[in-house]
Amino acid sequence: MYSELVMEHFRNPRNIGVIENADGVGEVGNPQCGDMMRITIKVKDDILEDIKFQTLGCGAAVATSSMVTEMAKGKKLDEAMDITNQAVAEALGGLPPAKMHCSNLAADGLQAAIKDYRARHKA
Amino acid sequence: MDRVVYMDHASTTPTDPEVVAVMLPWMSEQFGNPSTMYSLGLRGAKVVQNARESIAHTINADPEEIYFTSGGTEADNWAILGVADAHSKKGRHLITSTIEHHAVLESMEYLEKRGCEITRVPVDGGGLIDPEEVRRALRPDTVLVSIMYANNEIGTIEPIADIGRITREAGVLFHVDAVQAAGKLPLDVEELGVDMLSMSAHKFYGPKGVGLMYLRKRTRVTPLLHGGGQERGRRAGTTNVPGIVGMAKALELADNRMAEDAVREAALRDRLWEGLSAGIEAIHLNGDPVRRLPGNLNVRLDGIEGESMVLMLDMEGICVSSGSACTTGSLEPSHVLLAIGIPAEHAHGSLRATLGRSTTTEDVDHFIKVFPPIVDRLRQMSPIWCENCVCKQRN
Numbered sequence: 001m002y003s004e005l006v007m008e009h010f011r012n013p014r015n016i017g018v019i020e021n022a023d024g025v026g027e028v029g030n031p032q033c034g035d036m037m038r039i040t041i042k043v044k045d046d047i048l049e050d051i052k053f054q055t056l057g058c059g060a061a062v063a064t065s066s067m068v069t070e071m072a073k074g075k076k077l078d079e080a081m082d083i084t085n086q087a088v089a090e091a092l093g094g095l096p097p098a099k100m101h102c103s104n105l106a107a108d109g110l111q112a113a114i115k116d117y118r119a120r121h122k123a
Numbered sequence: 124m125d126r127v128v129y130m131d132h133a134s135t136t137p138t139d140p141e142v143v144a145v146m147l148p149w150m151s152e153q154f155g156n157p158s159t160m161y162s163l164g165l166r167g168a169k170v171v172q173n174a175r176e177s178i179a180h181t182i183n184a185d186p187e188e189i190y191f192t193s194g195g196t197e198a199d200n201w202a203i204l205g206v207a208d209a210h211s212k213k214g215r216h217l218i219t220s221t222i223e224h225h226a227v228l229e230s231m232e233y234l235e236k237r238g239c240e241i242t243r244v245p246v247d248g249g250g251l252i253d254p255e256e257v258r259r260a261l262r263p264d265t266v267l268v269s270i271m272y273a274n275n276e277i278g279t280i281e282p283i284a285d286i287g288r289i290t291r292e293a294g295v296l297f298h299v300d301a302v303q304a305a306g307k308l309p310l311d312v313e314e315l316g317v318d319m320l321s322m323s324a325h326k327f328y329g330p331k332g333v334g335l336m337y338l339r340k341r342t343r344v345t346p347l348l349h350g351g352g353q354e355r356g357r358r359a360g361t362t363n364v365p366g367i368v369g370m371a372k373a374l375e376l377a378d379n380r381m382a383e384d385a386v387r388e389a390a391l392r393d394r395l396w397e398g399l400s401a402g403i404e405a406i407h408l409n410g411d412p413v414r415r416l417p418g419n420l421n422v423r424l425d426g427i428e429g430e431s432m433v434l435m436l437d438m439e440g441i442c443v444s445s446g447s448a449c450t451t452g453s454l455e456p457s458h459v460l461l462a463i464g465i466p467a468e469h470a471h472g473s474l475r476a477t478l479g480r481s482t483t484t485e486d487v488d489h490f491i492k493v494f495p496p497i498v499d500r501l502r503q504m505s506p507i508w509c510e511n512c513v514c515k516q517r518n
């Protein structure tokens with residue numbers, strides 16, 4: 001039911017883990033709903049220098065988490081903020097309709113991490 | 124690596140080659156419609172009658188009490204909707220449990236939306252129903268009690284005979300969904316005291332898309348399917364001759380080897396549980412440790428979600444299923460796991476392995492070997508699993 005690309009990201013997720021002393025942390029979802037994601041980011045000169053994720057969830061949740069970190073890495077914060085859930089799903093070659101909500105985790109998690117960074121670094 | 128370890132027998136079973144063999148002629152040269160007057164068709168009528176007699180004999184019923192259907196779902200729908208309709212003058216109250224199959228629960232909900240009252244009796248932490256709860260739920264306007272014989276997720280075996288005594292005493296009709304029990308537990312409709320019982324062939328090594336309802340004589344039930352006068356006018360539709368022939372053979376085979384299969388599958392299941400619980404931390408058994416179907420194992424693992432386990436096991440050639448909402452497309456985790464008191468976040472991390480005839484010791488050992496690294500890997504990527512965090516200390 002998943003595309004080959006989704007399965008590839010599920011099998012070999014990119015950027016798994018936690019950044020120690022991260023500049024921003026985003027946590028979205030809820031274990032009671034079966035899905036939760038934590039993204040940690042390292043920012044340098046307004047650029048996402050490093051990004052890592054941990055995800056509890058289905059194949060689509062893992063694959064979209066992995067994909068969003070790939071899409072965001074090296075991007076300017078403003079550009080990263082513009083990544084939509086839709087764009088993540090499209091980059092994966094689409095998701096089954098019942099799984100579209102899982103892609104919400106990914107972009108939401110990234111945005112939460114960037115917002116956290118901005119809140120901490122308000123001049 | 125091309126090896127397939129099939130451990131999802133509660134979902135469906137491979138059709139036994141002996142069953143396939145007896146079905147084949149009825150799909151080729153003997154293709155006639157049993158409702159005709161010439162010998163090509165009448166041979167079909169005869170073989171269906173033989174099947175009816177053989178199945179009736181196995182469950183201690185009369186052949187006229189067997190009605191062939193398209194499977195378990197149809198039989199469950201028919202029993203519930205048919206009784207509610209035929210007995211609406213007596214009352215509009217029905218009793219079921221919280222852990223029934225969706226074929227029962229959704230039929231009950233359908234009636235509820237149309238003005239019936241439904242009581243769903245609770246289960247204990249192992250999934251067992253207390254017959255006294257059924258007795259307490261009975262009312263003068265109760266028209267049906269529908270309780271499953273064995274649960275499809277956690278394998279719990281319900282005290283059907285005890286419930287049957289209560290319903291009989293009260294003069295209330297009793298339907299039993301025996302889809303998971305058929306071929307695995309002795310079925311004697313007299314001993315169980317049931318008025319209606321559903322079965323489905325593909326759960327006991329028969330073909331898919333064929334099942335039956337046992338309907339005690341003189342029980343009033345409105346038909347679900349209207350059309351030609353098949354099944355003595357109570358279930359219309361051209362008779363599925365090959366399916367029925369296959370189901371009868373499958374039930375005969377299952378009945379002959381029931382005790383032997385049960386002992387073997389329970390031993391393999393226990394080996395699997397011992398191996399997994401020895402090699403993995405924070406793994407727990409779901410359901411009743413004793414009163415459960417022999418091949419059924421259902422576990423939950425802290426800190427991981429079920430679908431990702433299913434997908435990773437599939438890469439190792441292992442077929443299992445999970446109680447996570449993520450596998451069903453709904454957002455709710457298994458209603459059965461919630462009903463036995465497992466919190467939602469743990470229900471999502473559940474996995475069901477159901478062993479069967481083809482399961483070998485090697486299959487079990489393969490599972491025991493490949494599963495712990497999968498669990499480790501998923502826990503490493505889990506935001507709620509960490510060596511010292513609170514979620515782990517809770518357990």
Ligand SMILES: Cc1ncc(COP(=O)(O)O)c(C=O)c1O
Nearest residue numbers: 194195196224226275302303323
């Ligand atoms: C307990 C139970 N009832 C009913 C059904 C439905 O049977 P069928 O697949 O024949 O429609 C199933 C099978 O999934 C089941 O496990």
Ligand code: FES
Nearest residue numbers: 035057058102449
């Ligand atoms: S995380 Fe639950 S369906 Fe995707």
